[in-house]
Amino acid sequence: AAGVIQSPRHLIKEKRETATLKCYPIPRHDTVYWYQQGPGQDPQFLISFYEKMQSDKGSIPDRFSAQQFSDYHSELNMSSLELGDSALYFCASKGGLAGGSEQFFGPGTRLTVL
Amino acid sequence: GENVEQHPSTLSVQEGDSAVIKCTYSDSASNYFPWYKQELGKRPQLIIDIRSNVGEKKDQRIAVTLNKTAKHFSLHITETQPEDSAVYFCAASIIWGGGATNKLIFGTGTLLAVQP
Numbered sequence: 001a002a003g004v005i006q007s008p009r010h011l012i013k014e015k016r017e018t019a020t021l022k023c024y025p026i027p028r029h030d031t032v033y034w035y036q037q038g039p040g041q042d043p044q045f046l047i048s049f050y051e052k053m054q055s056d057k058g059s060i061p062d063r064f065s066a067q068q069f070s071d072y073h074s075e076l077n078m079s080s081l082e083l084g085d086s087a088l089y090f091c092a093s094k095g096g097l098a099g100g101s102e103q104f105f106g107p108g109t110r111l112t113v114l
Numbered sequence: 115g116e117n118v119e120q121h122p123s124t125l126s127v128q129e130g131d132s133a134v135i136k137c138t139y140s141d142s143a144s145n146y147f148p149w150y151k152q153e154l155g156k157r158p159q160l161i162i163d164i165r166s167n168v169g170e171k172k173d174q175r176i177a178v179t180l181n182k183t184a185k186h187f188s189l190h191i192t193e194t195q196p197e198d199s200a201v202y203f204c205a206a207s208i209i210w211g212g213g214a215t216n217k218l219i220f221g222t223g224t225l226l227a228v229q230p
Contacts (some may be wrong), residue, residue, distance in 0.1 A: 043220050
């Protein structure tokens with residue numbers, strides 16, 4: 001079965017650079033969530049989209065922005081990167097009304113900021 | 115804001131013993147409680163979930179209980195095996211009437227070590 005795809009899987013950036021993380025949800029899933037997980041921490045909700053509209057916003061810095069495109073893939077744009085942005089970034093997707101409650105997580109993008 | 119507390123932070127058991135992890139949530143509107151297993155550097159994997167209209171759910175060696183009045187829910191793993199060793203996260207969320215699911219609020223995690 002198709003799973004959530006994230007790219008790239010690993011990313012190394014310098015401070016003050018920008019990064020773009022991509023997420024391709026499971027086909028026919030209409031909701032995408034982004035989570036940030038620091039070392040030894042629990043995943044923290046950043047932002048979510050439903051049918052290409054932002055549906056909720058969590059502890060996402062103003063330096064970050066995200067959107068969901070017409071094909072339902074989502075991108076998380078991160079600017080002015082800081083050392084503290086180093087983390088695992090997970091995207092999760094969820095099906096429509098008949099899709100159940102489960103959020104399916106992608107493999108994550110490991111971002112390292114030097 | 116919403117908060118989920120999880121205990122213990124680490125748990126070491128002998129193979130074959132039972133393990134219990136407990137969580138408490140703050141948002142009384144929460145009605146969906148999944149548990150995730152996460153191995154180092156991997157994605158969280160759903161192992162069991164429960165909705166607020168059910169007090170207990172079991173799937174082979176794994177069970178979850180929910181006390182909605184006390185806002186407590188617990189994960190029970192019986193006959194533990196070394197491959198159960200991982201970090202376990204509880205989470206709380208809200209399922210709306212139309213099927214949409216809110217963000218997951220995670221507990222702080224429990225590192226379970228099953229000693230052979």
